Amino acid sequence: MAVATPARxxxxxxxxxxxxxxxxxxxxxxxxxxxxxxxxxxxxxxxAVVYAAALVVxxxxxxxxRSVYLDIVNGIEVPIAVLDGLDDDVFVVLASLMAxxxxxxxxxxxVIRAGRNVRSRGIKDTREFDEARFLWFFVPVVxxxxxxxxxxxxxRGSAASDPRRWHDVAVPWMFVPWWLIWxxxxxxxxxxxxxxxxxxxxxxxxxxxxxxxxxxxxRLLCLPLFVTVVWAIARAQRRNRPATARR
Numbered sequence: 001m002a003v004a005t006p007a008r009x010x011x012x013x014x015x016x017x018x019x020x021x022x023x024x025x026x027x028x029x030x031x032x033x034x035x036x037x038x039x040x041x042x043x044x045x046x047x048a049v050v051y052a053a054a055l056v057v058x059x060x061x062x063x064x065x066r067s068v069y070l071d072i073v074n075g076i077e078v079p080i081a082v083l084d085g086l087d088d089d090v091f092v093v094l095a096s097l098m099a100x101x102x103x104x105x106x107x108x109x110x111v112i113r114a115g116r117n118v119r120s121r122g123i124k125d126t127r128e129f130d131e132a133r134f135l136w137f138f139v140p141v142v143x144x145x146x147x148x149x150x151x152x153x154x155x156r157g158s159a160a161s162d163p164r165r166w167h168d169v170a171v172p173w174m175f176v177p178w179w180l181i182w183x184x185x186x187x188x189x190x191x192x193x194x195x196x197x198x199x200x201x202x203x204x205x206x207x208x209x210x211x212x213x214x215x216x217x218x219r220l221l222c223l224p225l226f227v228t229v230v231w232a233i234a235r236a237q238r239r240n241r242p243a244t245a246r247r
Contacts (some may be wrong), residue, residue, distance in 0.1 A: 034118065035113050055219055062089075065086055122242075185222055189212070
């Protein structure tokens with residue numbers, strides 16, 4: 001009958017065997033490649049000019065529409081041909097909308113790549129993901145403040161000479177008026193949309209045209225500030241680009 005042999009205990013004074021194999025390290029994700037975005041910034045500037053021109057044309061047509069409604073309210077007879085001509089204004093609105101969408105698309109490309117440029121400097125403790133800086137514009141309620149915070153964060157990460165102290169970078173003056181005017185233009189636009197959609201009287205159509213005119217004027221004021229913000233961040237990123245991107 002086989003008898004189990006007890007295991008030997010280690011000799012007194014000797015230590016048990018210890019594995020000398022180093023623990024496996026999680027591989028570090030490589031930093032994104034810096035992209036100066038020269039072409040994207042130029043395209044964005046072109047679309048901004050096109051959109052500004054479309055807004056000017058839209059402002060003229062909106063002013064004409066307001067004048068027609070004002071004449072009707074004041075009891076002035078308006079020719080039928082003039083009233084029929086108001087229907088043609090929809091083509092101007094559509095052209096302005098297409099220019100706006102083109103500008104928004106170029107901005108989306110730019111802001112996502114700009115976020116990657118910030119991470120290419122080794123800055124990882126940002127609050128926003130690259131894509132979120134654009135998507136926040138479409139989320140109700142938070143669209144009132146999160147996009148501004150994201151763009152402000154983008155500036156600080158781009159302008160900081162020392163990436164370890166990027167939180168301390170001051171924000172230029174044009175960021176606040178750009179954002180406030182943008183919000184005001186959206187408020188006027190939403191008011192015009194609601195008023196025109198449910199309008200049943202000429203007075204309501206007149207109010208809708210005046211609100212829409214306010215939206216256009218505010219957008220024209222906002223546009224140069226918007227382009228200035230983009231160009232400032234783009235210049236800061238090229239100035240403080242990683243050393244590996246300067247070769």
